[in-house]
Amino acid sequence: MNTFLSKSEIVELTGRKQRQKQIEQLAAMHIVFTIDAFGWPKVLRKTLESELGAVNSSSTRRNTFLNDDELFLG
Template sequence: MNLFLSKNEVAELTGRKQRQKQLEQLTAMRITFTIDAFGWPKVLRKAIEAELGANPTWQSTKSRSTLKASELNLGDKSYG
Protein backbone atom coordinates (compact mmCIF):
# COMPACT_ATOMS: atom_id res chain seq x y z
CA MET A 1 0.00 0.00 0.00
CA ASN A 2 1.26 3.44 -0.93
CA LEU A 3 2.23 5.99 1.72
CA PHE A 4 0.17 8.68 -0.04
CA LEU A 5 -3.36 8.65 -1.46
CA SER A 6 -3.46 8.35 -5.24
CA LYS A 7 -4.76 11.23 -7.38
CA ASN A 8 -7.98 9.27 -7.83
CA GLU A 9 -8.33 8.76 -4.07
CA VAL A 10 -7.80 12.48 -3.42
CA ALA A 11 -10.44 13.25 -6.04
CA GLU A 12 -12.84 10.81 -4.39
CA LEU A 13 -12.11 12.21 -0.92
CA THR A 14 -12.62 15.83 -1.95
CA GLY A 15 -15.27 15.33 -4.60
CA ARG A 16 -13.14 17.53 -6.87
CA LYS A 17 -11.06 16.75 -9.98
CA GLN A 18 -9.38 20.12 -10.48
CA ARG A 19 -6.14 20.66 -8.61
CA GLN A 20 -7.07 24.08 -7.18
CA LYS A 21 -10.49 22.85 -6.06
CA GLN A 22 -8.88 19.85 -4.34
CA LEU A 23 -6.52 22.19 -2.46
CA GLU A 24 -9.45 24.36 -1.38
CA GLN A 25 -11.55 21.36 -0.28
CA LEU A 26 -8.71 19.74 1.68
CA THR A 27 -8.11 23.06 3.44
CA ALA A 28 -11.82 23.38 4.25
CA MET A 29 -11.82 19.80 5.57
CA ARG A 30 -8.76 20.62 7.70
CA ILE A 31 -6.85 17.68 6.25
CA THR A 32 -3.09 18.04 6.35
CA PHE A 33 -1.41 17.85 2.96
CA THR A 34 1.67 18.95 1.07
CA ILE A 35 2.05 19.94 -2.57
CA ASP A 36 4.19 18.00 -5.03
CA ALA A 37 6.48 19.51 -7.69
CA PHE A 38 3.55 19.65 -10.14
CA GLY A 39 1.25 21.50 -7.73
CA TRP A 40 -0.98 18.52 -6.84
CA PRO A 41 -1.91 17.85 -3.20
CA LYS A 42 -0.22 14.90 -1.53
CA VAL A 43 -2.15 13.43 1.39
CA LEU A 44 -0.66 10.88 3.77
CA ARG A 45 -2.83 7.79 4.05
CA LYS A 46 -2.28 7.76 7.84
CA ALA A 47 -3.60 11.32 8.12
CA ILE A 48 -6.89 10.26 6.55
CA GLU A 49 -7.12 7.09 8.64
CA ALA A 50 -6.62 9.12 11.81
CA GLU A 51 -9.07 11.82 10.71
CA LEU A 52 -11.79 9.30 9.89
CA GLY A 53 -11.45 7.37 13.13
CA ALA A 54 -9.35 4.41 12.05
CA ASN A 55 -7.06 4.91 15.06
CA PRO A 56 -7.24 1.55 16.88
CA THR A 57 -6.52 3.13 20.28
CA TRP A 58 -9.50 5.44 19.97
CA GLN A 59 -11.73 2.65 18.65
CA SER A 60 -10.93 0.35 21.55
CA THR A 61 -11.76 2.97 24.18
CA LYS A 62 -15.15 3.99 22.81
CA SER A 63 -16.83 2.87 19.65
CA ARG A 64 -18.92 5.52 17.89
CA SER A 65 -21.77 3.05 17.55
CA THR A 66 -22.10 2.64 21.33
CA LEU A 67 -22.76 6.27 22.20
CA LYS A 68 -25.96 6.91 24.14
CA ALA A 69 -28.31 9.77 23.28
CA SER A 70 -27.37 11.44 26.57
CA GLU A 71 -23.73 11.52 25.46
CA LEU A 72 -24.59 13.35 22.25
CA ASN A 73 -25.69 16.52 24.07
CA LEU A 74 -29.03 16.65 22.25
CA GLY A 75 -30.71 18.80 24.87
CA ASP A 76 -34.24 18.02 26.05
CA LYS A 77 -35.26 16.05 22.95
CA SER A 78 -36.05 12.39 23.46
CA TYR A 79 -34.93 9.95 20.82
CA GLY A 80 -36.11 6.36 20.72
Protein backbone atom coordinates (compact mmCIF):
# COMPACT_ATOMS: atom_id res chain seq x y z
CA MET A 1 0.00 0.00 0.00
CA ASN A 2 1.33 3.44 -0.93
CA THR A 3 2.04 6.17 1.60
CA PHE A 4 -0.03 8.69 -0.37
CA LEU A 5 -3.44 8.37 -1.99
CA SER A 6 -3.26 7.85 -5.75
CA LYS A 7 -4.55 10.49 -8.14
CA SER A 8 -7.61 8.33 -8.84
CA GLU A 9 -8.29 7.98 -5.10
CA ILE A 10 -8.13 11.76 -4.70
CA VAL A 11 -10.58 12.10 -7.61
CA GLU A 12 -12.90 9.64 -5.86
CA LEU A 13 -12.52 11.43 -2.52
CA THR A 14 -13.09 14.94 -3.85
CA GLY A 15 -15.29 14.28 -6.85
CA ARG A 16 -12.99 16.60 -8.82
CA LYS A 17 -10.53 15.89 -11.66
CA GLN A 18 -8.81 19.27 -11.97
CA ARG A 19 -5.99 19.81 -9.49
CA GLN A 20 -7.08 23.30 -8.40
CA LYS A 21 -10.62 22.03 -7.78
CA GLN A 22 -9.20 19.08 -5.81
CA ILE A 23 -7.17 21.50 -3.68
CA GLU A 24 -10.25 23.64 -3.04
CA GLN A 25 -12.36 20.60 -2.14
CA LEU A 26 -9.73 19.12 0.20
CA ALA A 27 -9.46 22.46 1.99
CA ALA A 28 -13.26 22.67 2.30
CA MET A 29 -13.28 19.13 3.73
CA HIS A 30 -10.56 20.09 6.26
CA ILE A 31 -8.31 17.31 4.98
CA VAL A 32 -4.62 17.96 5.53
CA PHE A 33 -2.63 17.83 2.30
CA THR A 34 0.51 19.11 0.63
CA ILE A 35 1.30 20.07 -2.95
CA ASP A 36 3.86 18.13 -5.01
CA ALA A 37 6.38 19.65 -7.42
CA PHE A 38 3.84 19.46 -10.25
CA GLY A 39 1.08 21.27 -8.34
CA TRP A 40 -1.03 18.20 -7.49
CA PRO A 41 -2.39 17.69 -3.97
CA LYS A 42 -0.89 14.83 -1.96
CA VAL A 43 -2.81 13.26 0.93
CA LEU A 44 -1.17 10.89 3.38
CA ARG A 45 -3.17 7.68 3.54
CA LYS A 46 -2.58 7.34 7.28
CA THR A 47 -3.85 10.87 7.96
CA LEU A 48 -7.00 10.33 5.94
CA GLU A 49 -7.72 6.97 7.57
CA SER A 50 -7.39 8.46 11.05
CA GLU A 51 -9.55 11.48 10.10
CA LEU A 52 -12.29 9.18 8.80
CA GLY A 53 -12.19 6.98 11.87
CA ALA A 54 -10.19 3.95 10.73
CA VAL A 55 -8.23 3.60 13.95
CA ASN A 56 -5.99 0.67 14.74
CA SER A 57 -5.51 -0.67 18.26
CA SER A 58 -2.25 1.20 18.87
CA SER A 59 -3.56 4.67 18.05
CA THR A 60 -6.28 7.00 19.22
CA ARG A 61 -8.47 9.23 17.11
CA ARG A 62 -8.08 12.95 17.51
CA ASN A 63 -9.50 15.96 15.75
CA THR A 64 -6.93 17.85 13.72
CA PHE A 65 -7.65 21.27 12.33
CA LEU A 66 -5.38 23.63 10.46
CA ASN A 67 -4.89 27.20 11.57
CA ASP A 68 -5.69 29.76 8.88
CA ASP A 69 -1.98 30.38 8.31
CA GLU A 70 -1.40 26.65 7.69
CA LEU A 71 -4.18 26.28 5.12
CA PHE A 72 -3.04 26.23 1.51
CA LEU A 73 -5.51 28.07 -0.69
CA GLY A 74 -3.42 28.38 -3.83
